[in-house]
Amino acid sequence: MNLPNCIKDYFDADSRNDPDALVATLSTDAIVEDERMRHVGADAIRKWWAEAKQKTPHVNEPIDAATTGNVTRVRAKVSGEFPGSPVTLQFAFTVQDDRIVRLEIA
Template sequence: MMNLPPAVKAYFDAANHQDHEALLACFTPDAEVEDENNRYVGRAAIRAWKEESFAKYRPVQEPRSAKTDGAVVSVVTTVSGNFPGSPVDLLHEFTLEGDAVARLNITLA
């Protein structure tokens, strides 16, 4: 995988292996995620979002490119799974706080 900050690399590794504990460890306790026009705040909400997303779509994410601008790491991924239009390119914008993700915004690339 490309050279990504540890928390971002760990997020993709954990997401692709359905390791919810490892995925949650990537986030600050009060982290926020925005995906598909929904907002999830805190680790419990993030866990529920990922568990539902995986059960519904079975997504596999492959990072294609990344750039860092201060605390923001933008990663374009190709996501394939059980959803209409698969595969699709998504932009994951991670805002880091120390060694953890404080905010993640996912949109079409």
Template sequence: MTLPAPIETYFTAEAPQEGPRFAAAFAPEAIVHDEGKSHRGPAEIEAWWKAAKAKYRHRAEPLEVTEARGKTVVRARVSGHFPGSPAMLTFTFGLSGDRITDLRIGG
């Protein structure tokens, strides 16, 4: 499966050491919606990602990629230290050029 470069970075960056590479995949005005909260801009998104990685120690394995309404939708198996692990989650990415502009993560 071939993922667009910024989405590949999203799934392969290692926390916390690759935080700058992870943050660089996001556009300056990017927004992430996860667990009922919104995170705006690369710095805030990087902080959210590092905190989630530390809390859940999770890995996401992309299994399927589709396009829907101008978005790139990735279904992934997420496993880690949380109830219900592993879980199938949907990652809906908006892209502009080589950057992620928005991301919504859901079950």
């Protein structure tokens, strides 16, 4: 699967439960939208990610991806300790200057 380096690094950091490496993939003013909530900036995103991992331990496994312009949409199998696991979610990454500036999870 051909992914921009920062997206590969995002999924790698997520799988290793490494918040520092995950935040390093983001621009300083990045935005994440997940479960109808918006998290802006590296500190808020780090907090969101850590709380999500603690509340519901899970792993994200990319299945396929498609890129149009600076947006890469990745379908990922999300498995963990939650009802209905696994599920397939779409991660829409907007990348600029090899940093994630926006991520929408649906």
